[in-house]
Amino acid sequence: MRTILFALTSLALACPALAADVQPGRWQGTVDIPGNALAVTVDLDRDAGGAWIGSITMPELLLRGAPLAGIASTGSGFGFTLANALGGPGELKAGFQGRLGADGRLAGEFSQAGNKAPFSLARVGTAAVEVAPRSTPVPKALEGAWVGEYIGIGDYARQVTITLGNPAKDAAHADFVVVGKQTTKIPVDLVTFAEGVLRLESSTTGLNFEGRYLPASGEIRGTFEQGAFEFALPLKRKP
Amino acid sequence: MKPTLLFTALLVLLPLAPCAAQATFHGDAARTGVYAGQGPRQFHGVKWSFQTGDRVMSSPVYADGAIHFGSDDGNLYAVDAKSGRQLWKYVTGGPVPSSPAVADGVLYANSYDGKFYALNAKTGATKWKFKTGGERRFEAKGIHGQLPRTQTFPDIYDVYLSSPVVADGAVYFGSGDGHFYALDAQTGALRWKFVAGEVIHSSPALAGGVLYFGDWAGMLYALDAATGKEKWRLKTGEDKFIYNQVGFQGSPAVVDGVVYVGCRDSHLYAIDAATGREKWNISTGLSWVITTPAVHQGKVYFATSDSRLFKIVQASDGKPLAEHTGKAYYWSSPAIAGDVAYIGAFNGSLEARDGTSGELLWEFQTDASRRNLGWVLAADRTVNNSMLFRSGWREASAVAQARQYTIGVIASSPLVHDGVVYVGSTDGNVYAIE
Numbered sequence: 001m002r003t004i005l006f007a008l009t010s011l012a013l014a015c016p017a018l019a020a021d022v023q024p025g026r027w028q029g030t031v032d033i034p035g036n037a038l039a040v041t042v043d044l045d046r047d048a049g050g051a052w053i054g055s056i057t058m059p060e061l062l063l064r065g066a067p068l069a070g071i072a073s074t075g076s077g078f079g080f081t082l083a084n085a086l087g088g089p090g091e092l093k094a095g096f097q098g099r100l101g102a103d104g105r106l107a108g109e110f111s112q113a114g115n116k117a118p119f120s121l122a123r124v125g126t127a128a129v130e131v132a133p134r135s136t137p138v139p140k141a142l143e144g145a146w147v148g149e150y151i152g153i154g155d156y157a158r159q160v161t162i163t164l165g166n167p168a169k170d171a172a173h174a175d176f177v178v179v180g181k182q183t184t185k186i187p188v189d190l191v192t193f194a195e196g197v198l199r200l201e202s203s204t205t206g207l208n209f210e211g212r213y214l215p216a217s218g219e220i221r222g223t224f225e226q227g228a229f230e231f232a233l234p235l236k237r238k239p
Numbered sequence: 240m241k242p243t244l245l246f247t248a249l250l251v252l253l254p255l256a257p258c259a260a261q262a263t264f265h266g267d268a269a270r271t272g273v274y275a276g277q278g279p280r281q282f283h284g285v286k287w288s289f290q291t292g293d294r295v296m297s298s299p300v301y302a303d304g305a306i307h308f309g310s311d312d313g314n315l316y317a318v319d320a321k322s323g324r325q326l327w328k329y330v331t332g333g334p335v336p337s338s339p340a341v342a343d344g345v346l347y348a349n350s351y352d353g354k355f356y357a358l359n360a361k362t363g364a365t366k367w368k369f370k371t372g373g374e375r376r377f378e379a380k381g382i383h384g385q386l387p388r389t390q391t392f393p394d395i396y397d398v399y400l401s402s403p404v405v406a407d408g409a410v411y412f413g414s415g416d417g418h419f420y421a422l423d424a425q426t427g428a429l430r431w432k433f434v435a436g437e438v439i440h441s442s443p444a445l446a447g448g449v450l451y452f453g454d455w456a457g458m459l460y461a462l463d464a465a466t467g468k469e470k471w472r473l474k475t476g477e478d479k480f481i482y483n484q485v486g487f488q489g490s491p492a493v494v495d496g497v498v499y500v501g502c503r504d505s506h507l508y509a510i511d512a513a514t515g516r517e518k519w520n521i522s523t524g525l526s527w528v529i530t531t532p533a534v535h536q537g538k539v540y541f542a543t544s545d546s547r548l549f550k551i552v553q554a555s556d557g558k559p560l561a562e563h564t565g566k567a568y569y570w571s572s573p574a575i576a577g578d579v580a581y582i583g584a585f586n587g588s589l590e591a592r593d594g595t596s597g598e599l600l601w602e603f604q605t606d607a608s609r610r611n612l613g614w615v616l617a618a619d620r621t622v623n624n625s626m627l628f629r630s631g632w633r634e635a636s637a638v639a640q641a642r643q644y645t646i647g648v649i650a651s652s653p654l655v656h657d658g659v660v661y662v663g664s665t666d667g668n669v670y671a672i673e
Contacts, residue, residue, distance in 0.1 A: 033613060033614050034610060034611060034612050034613065034614070035610075035612030035613050036612070036613050061626065061629055062629040062630050063629075085625075086625045086626065087625055088624070088625060091625065094625075112614065112623075112625070112626065113614065113617030113618060113619075113621075113623045113625060113626070114617050114618025114619055115611075115614045115617065115618050115623075116618075117614075152480070153384075153478070153480045153481055153483070154478060154480070154484055154525070155477065155478070155479065155480070181522075181524050181525065182524060227384055227386070227631060228381070228384070228386050228387070228388050228631075229384075229388075229480065229481075
């Protein structure tokens with residue numbers, strides 16, 4: 001019996017084709033965390049280049065169309081992580097790792113903050129991936145370091161340095177550092193510039209910056225956004 | 240000093256001792272957090288647990304063989320300390336998230352129903368009741384960032400009530416109606432009341448005939464216990480944006496003429512008890528100090544909320560002696576028994592720490608914490624905020640906070656008596672741990 005089991009296991013491990021059978025589409029099911037079965041909808045598709053893209057909806061966790069990352073076949077399995085939800089900066093990424101069964105269901109393990117729970121998804125239709133907005137380039141004139149100060153929650157001043165660059169031709173990058181009672185490097189996952197307005201978004205922290213570039217005065221007149229709060233944050237070129 | 244003189248001196252002093260033989264929150268009238276005898280350095284097991292009908296934020300007190308505490312199920316309980324058997328219970332009209340005080344056979348307790356109770360501690364029979372102007376939680380527009388910003392919300396973290404202290408035939412406590420009361424301990428008649436600026440849920444500390452307490456406006460008061468006359472007041476931090484960094488939730492401890500008190504403005508203060516002048520303070524960044532400090536042998540023990548720090552500092556100047564990062568928020572106040580400090584944590588653990596180094600000796604985890612329904616905790620037993628606080632709109636924060644309590648949070652402060660640690664939990668139990 002043990003020999004047969006070993007042979008079957010070996011056969012299964014040598015069949016990555018199982019994982020390749022995961023098809024683009026809308027996959028629905030549940031994650032059974034202790035005391036609660038969470039409804040899950042995962043939309044998986046391929047972009048024009050053939051790479052996987054995806055988004056996830058988990059209503060009980062107030063997640064709708066949250067972007068997926070790292071969608072890939074891994075050995076005999078198939079997995080993905082949540083790009084910027086259910087795990088803050090420096091924390092473990094939440095993710096799904098499973099395999100396609102003979103019944104056509106994608107089943108396996110959901111992990112979040114080191115906890116693990118079984119999930120099972122069935123393909124129910126075509127994918128409707130919510131494509132996350134993409135960063136745009138910023139004008140050459142905005143490249144480099146900008147500094148400013150705002151008075152926010154707690155009624156004390158914080159010094160801000162935003163450093164902008166265009167490392168890729170089609171997307172800008174920003175470093176966003178706030179120094180108050182402590183130094184915080186805010187992870188920025190979206191940088192856009194349109195209609196003269198620069199916008200930086202950090203979806204994991206909910207902290208954003210939005211400001212209008214004023215070429216005549218050489219400043220960016222903006223606000224630091226923290227949830228429903230907005231604090232004036234004018235930026236000038238770092239001397 | 241010759242023994243005869245000492246004896247004479249004691250005879251003179253004893254009748255003046257205002258707070259003798261009193262069971263009250265945090266060990267004594269001065270709220271030092273120090274208990275007689277040695278507490279367990281090793282975990283041997285749960286001696287008994289007693290299930291109530293709702294969370295137990297109240298901290299137990301010991302008197303005459305019984306453990307007394309309140310529960311948010313609205314009852315006051317007396318439980319046999321040895322067996323955990325219920326001796327009596329008394330129904331109030333609201334949650335009781337405060338500690339009773341027991342003196343001269345009378346139990347005094349404060350309830351959310353806006354009434355203050357005096358009961359026979361042996362039987363639970365009513366002696367008298369006093370009606371305050373009514374309890375309420377601290378509230379503010381957009382508090383803690385709750386949305387919409389223009390809406391006034393009750394503070395979901397304002398979970399305790401003021402616990403009374405008894406002295407000189409009077410019982411003292413603060414109220415959500417913004418008054419501080421002194422009642423005749425025998426009759427319940429009002430002796431005096433003092434108008435503070437805001438809700439008072441801090442428990443008064445009494446030393447040298449002076450009462451010390453804080454309110455939710457961030458004001459610390461010193462009142463003459465006999466007359467209610469204000470001796471001094473001290474204003475601490477403000478937070479006009481989200482009212483997150485303001486107010487006293489915990490209580491002062493007074494030792495050797497110094498008031499030690501933690502504040503939600505993220506400081507621990509050492510204040511001259513006579514003048515109200517600050518001697519030193521410790522900033523904790525943006526982390527509340529809810530714990531009532533314990534003060535023992537020249538050391539101050541306290542802990543922080545969000546930054547999860549357990550700290551021991553020098554009482555004279557606040558210099559750090561030990562600091563450890565725990566797993567979860569500390570709201571429970573440390574209790575010192577012998578060379579061990581005990582404190583509850585928000586992940587459903589009671590921690591025993593070495594009184595000198597602060598190192599963890601052992602911890603007890605509630606069953607609810609082990610079950611971890613809804614993944615309130617991460618695998619490393621820190622609080623899993625990503626799964627809890629997903630929205631600030633409307634009641635979402637309150638729902639998240641309620642979910643957190645399902646894992647048997649220990650926000651009650653431990654009592655140590657006869658080598659046993661007694662503490663309440665949001666799973667509704669009081670545990671006797673040895």
